[in-house]
Amino acid sequence: DGGITQSPKYLFRKEGQNVTLSCEQNLNHDAMYWYRQDPGQGLRLIYYSQIVNDFQKGDIAEGYSVSREKKESFPLTVTSAQKNPTAFYLCASSTGSLPGELFFGEGSRLTVL
Amino acid sequence: AQSVAQPEDQVNVAEGNPLTVKCTYSVSGNPYLFWYVQYPNRGLQFLLKYITGDNLVKGSYGFEAEFNKSQTSFHLKKPSALVSDSALYFCAVRVSFWNTDKLIFGTGTRLQVFP
Numbered sequence: 001d002g003g004i005t006q007s008p009k010y011l012f013r014k015e016g017q018n019v020t021l022s023c024e025q026n027l028n029h030d031a032m033y034w035y036r037q038d039p040g041q042g043l044r045l046i047y048y049s050q051i052v053n054d055f056q057k058g059d060i061a062e063g064y065s066v067s068r069e070k071k072e073s074f075p076l077t078v079t080s081a082q083k084n085p086t087a088f089y090l091c092a093s094s095t096g097s098l099p100g101e102l103f104f105g106e107g108s109r110l111t112v113l
Numbered sequence: 114a115q116s117v118a119q120p121e122d123q124v125n126v127a128e129g130n131p132l133t134v135k136c137t138y139s140v141s142g143n144p145y146l147f148w149y150v151q152y153p154n155r156g157l158q159f160l161l162k163y164i165t166g167d168n169l170v171k172g173s174y175g176f177e178a179e180f181n182k183s184q185t186s187f188h189l190k191k192p193s194a195l196v197s198d199s200a201l202y203f204c205a206v207r208v209s210f211w212n213t214d215k216l217i218f219g220t221g222t223r224l225q226v227f228p
Contacts (some may be wrong), residue, residue, distance in 0.1 A: 033216075042218045042219055043157075045216075050214060088154075090156055092156075100145065101162055102216055105156050
């Protein structure tokens with residue numbers, strides 16, 4: 001079945017540690033996105049990539065990094081510079097052409113202790 | 114600024130009654146609008162979208178949405194609510210200009226359907 005796979009589902013880390021969240025898609029989509037979800041704040045865009053080897057900062061990119069070396073993969077690293085990393089992280093993809101609805105993974109919940 | 118607003122944090126409705134979840138938007142040009150649903154600890158599921166054409170858009174699970182250009186609204190509706198419809202609903206608008214192409218989401222509305 002085609003879809004988006006995020007791993008791990010739950011992740012616990014100590015403060016000061018970098019963590020990498022995996023996102024893989026087999027939908028042959030060009031565009032991929034990372035969103036952060038916090039209670040009462042909706043979804044906020046961290047980074048997005050419209051094509052391999054290229055990505056743009058979203059609204060809250062500070063403290064995060066990404067890479068897009070393969071079309072199907074868009075990992076997100078939460079660095080120690082991110083002040084409040086505990087959140088639910090959602091990866092999504094789209095064909096890249098309009099209207100461009102997003103297809104989401106099941107999310108990764110990161111808790112920093 | 115391009116944005117989307119969901120004015121209600123929570124909507125309560127009795128099972129069998131009609132439901133409406135409100136969304137208003139502010140974009141330049143023609144809007145591409147979306148509704149998504151999220152169940153606890155899950156990703157978002159696409160419900161429906163408006164591109165152009167008929168103002169009433171039909172989507173998954175019996176949901177529909179009404180586009181109103183003059184009121185810049187895109188309210189989600191269902192004629193008869195089910196308890197299983199209880200979830201978090203997000204409205205979104207696509208923003209495309211220069212080298213930016215992304216969805217902006219509202220803050221979400223929690224729908225509670227009581228038996």
